[in-house]
Amino acid sequence: MAATLGVVANLSILAFFKYNHLVAASLGAQVGQIGSLGQALLLLPLPVGISFYTFHGISLVVDAWRGKVPKAEPFRPARHYRNTLLYIIFFPQLVAGPIVKAADFMPQIGWKKLDDVDWRTVFHHTVVGYFLKVVIADNLAQQTTFIACPACQNLSSIDLATLLVGYSVQIFADFCGYSSIAIGIAALLGYRLPINFNRPYIASSIADFWRRWHISLSSFLREYLYIPLGGNRRGPVRTYANLIVVMGLGGLWHGAEWSYAVWGLWHGVGLAVERACGGSEPTSRSFLLRAFRIAGVFVFVTLGWLLFKLPDFSDALQYLSAMATNTHIRPSLLRCLVIAAYALPVFAYHLLPSQRFGTVQRQMAVEGLLLGAIILNSGSSNAFIYFQF
Incomplete structure (x- = not known):
């Protein structure tokens, strides 16, 4: 009681x-x-x-x-x-x-003792976090402002699709950057915080995405809500209902707007359909099939992010309509190249095996480059996206 x-x-x-x-x-x-x-x-x-x-x-x-x-x-x-x-x-x-x-x-x-501080962890997570936030997220934020209506109605379909991909990269860099900074500061104080992201954009299923994105929230919802509701122990129909309810509530937790609940239901229904079709645990080793699944999950997740950027349903529908119909408008090559340039480090992080930077010397060399980028190419200061939640 x-x-x-x-x-x-x-x-x-x-x-x-x-x-x-x-x-x-x-x-x-x-x-x-x-x-x-x-x-x-x-x-x-x-x-x-x-x-x-x-x-x-x-x-x-x-x-x-x-x-x-x-x-x-x-x-x-x-x-x-x-x-x-x-x-x-x-x-x-x-x-x-x-x-x-x-x-x-x-x-x-x-x-806590100063001698017990893991300075490598402090430096690594802090530098990576600030790079993701001030170099990637803040610079992309200057581009993704064009997602807002009515500005989006005058852009080409290619521009609109590129902007949506840019926002997908921005929200990852912004949130992963904050989590990494928090882990670094906590380590400076002698505390270990859990890793919150694990290359989510190479997920080959929606279930796999939620094992990689905001891991601490996924773990919390699973342990304190999904399992107490019965999890997957009470038959398939109850399992699908539990997935939809949990994700709907998880979406509503993000903000006091019905659009966030719809975003959660978007993922909940996706998880339920995926599980019903037996696709939540892909077994094929085919490279092409895996690449196709990764691309499909990325498109699914990226479309969902539109409700984060445009909480008003009418604005989101206008954006999708413009993206489908503005094929006759000439795209802005400069805008696409700028978004691609800032998205490239994030995609490289997702695609390159972590073993490539396994040695301390290589890690420090990469961190030095990131530190230089922070000093020379920081964008205009913007609040962290998840501060509103």
Whole structure:
């Protein structure tokens, strides 16, 4: 009962702050029609990082109930509350993840020594993270502003398709960059955070994509929602329903707009159809078939990202319509080349085997090049995309 109340309390706080406007709009309520108290509640600011520390609160309650969080002996209230507060508001990943389970973080709490810092991990993840953010994501952001309507209606089909690919690369670089910086800063403080991305754009199935993209969120949804709902243990129909429900809720977690729920349902239905067709675990070793599957998954995921960039459904439909009909407009070669230039390092990272940079010397050489690019070619500063969630 205590665990249930704890989960409900965390979700209630999240729902109150994050979804009050969505509920009011869905009920047809206007700010001027709900009285002074209602207006005051709707105008309350959204606490920074509420989505992530709500997840931490749920993980702490559930993991403690499951007995996965070690108990300190003897029990000291001051130390207990200090450790709990540190876990909930650990600042490197507070605003955009990665999500850290209580069972993984709580055992790490303790006194840290400077001699114990893994400086290679700190330097590597920090440099890679800043390169992805300020060089790739911020420069691509200057191009992907043209995705907005009505500007997109005057661009060619090739331009629009290229911009959508550019945004797909941008959102990866932006979010993976933040996660990498968070891992580096946490390592500087003596804490290990989980890797959040593993070359997601070479996934050969939608299920494989979600094992590679925002891994901490996928793991959280699977462990704390999908499995408690029954997972795949109650027959195929229930499995498909669980996938759709979990992904729909995961999409709605990203933002208080129905477009995010539709984005989640897009992936949920995709996972269900893929599983029904037996394609979630491809077995063929054919290079061409694998390449075709990777391209198909990338197109599926990239089309879904349009709802992140254009949360208004009418704008997204206008964009897709323009992409289908503007074949007669001449594309901008310069725009396509600029997007391709900034997308190339991300695609190279995905396609090149990690063993090619296995030695410390090679890694340091690559990091030196990335550091030079950060100094010489940083784009205009933009907030991290996932800060809004």
